[in-house]
Amino acid sequence: EAQVTQNPRYLITVTGKKLTVTCSQNMNHEYMSWYRQDPGLGLRQIYYSMNVEVTDKGDVPEGYKVSRKEKRNFPLILESPSPNQTSLYFCASSPRTDTQYFGPGTRLTVL
Amino acid sequence: KQEVTQIPAALSVPEGENLVLNCSFTDSAIYNLQWFRQDPGKGLTSLLLIQSSQREQTSGRLNASLDKSSGRSTLYIAASQPGDSATYLCAPTETSYGKLTFGQGTILTVHP
Numbered sequence: 001e002a003q004v005t006q007n008p009r010y011l012i013t014v015t016g017k018k019l020t021v022t023c024s025q026n027m028n029h030e031y032m033s034w035y036r037q038d039p040g041l042g043l044r045q046i047y048y049s050m051n052v053e054v055t056d057k058g059d060v061p062e063g064y065k066v067s068r069k070e071k072r073n074f075p076l077i078l079e080s081p082s083p084n085q086t087s088l089y090f091c092a093s094s095p096r097t098d099t100q101y102f103g104p105g106t107r108l109t110v111l
Numbered sequence: 112k113q114e115v116t117q118i119p120a121a122l123s124v125p126e127g128e129n130l131v132l133n134c135s136f137t138d139s140a141i142y143n144l145q146w147f148r149q150d151p152g153k154g155l156t157s158l159l160l161i162q163s164s165q166r167e168q169t170s171g172r173l174n175a176s177l178d179k180s181s182g183r184s185t186l187y188i189a190a191s192q193p194g195d196s197a198t199y200l201c202a203p204t205e206t207s208y209g210k211l212t213f214g215q216g217t218i219l220t221v222h223p
Binding site for chain 1: 143145147152153154155156157160200202209210211213214215216
C-alpha cells in the first residue's frame, strides 16, 4: 500500500531534550516536506527536500533540522525543543508538482 | 507572499444539500491547486488536484474549478452526506518543488 508513515504518532517531552520524528514513504517520490499545524495559524511549511541530499528552509524553519540521506526517509530533528514547538506535525511527499500525500501526523507536546 | 482565504469558515447544512466552498489566493503564479479533506485529529487526504492549465476537475460528487487569473477556486459538493463532515482545505502549489500554502479551511457539518 502506498503510504507515508510517521513515528512516533504522539510524543510528550521536556524542554531541551533532543528528539527525532521519522518520516518514510514507499512511493519513490522525489519531493518531501514537513509542515506544522497550529490553531489559528493553519499549516505552515518547515523544511522541504527536492531529492537526496537536497534540502531547504520553508516558512518556519527556526529550531528544526532535517536530513535526506535516502530517498524514502526525511526525519525532522528538534535539537533543543521548546514549548512553542508544541504542535501537530505532518510529513508529505509527492512526485514533483503533483498530488501530495500526507502522513497521519505526529502530535508533539513540549513541557 | 501567497495568502489563501477560504470562505465560509464554517458551514452547517442538512443532508442532501448541494454546497460550494470558496478559496481565493493572492498570487496567480501557481503550478496547480489541491483540495484536501481533514478529519478531526487526522491527516490530510487529497480530494482533487487541478493543474494550472485546467478549469475544473471532477471526482464522484466533488467538482473543483479554478480561475487562475482571478485567483479563485471553488469546491462543489453534490448531495452532501453526514460522512462529508470534515475540514476542507485549499492549497495552491506555488513552486516547482511542490510547496503548498494552505488556507484556514472550511469546517463542514452535514447533519442527518
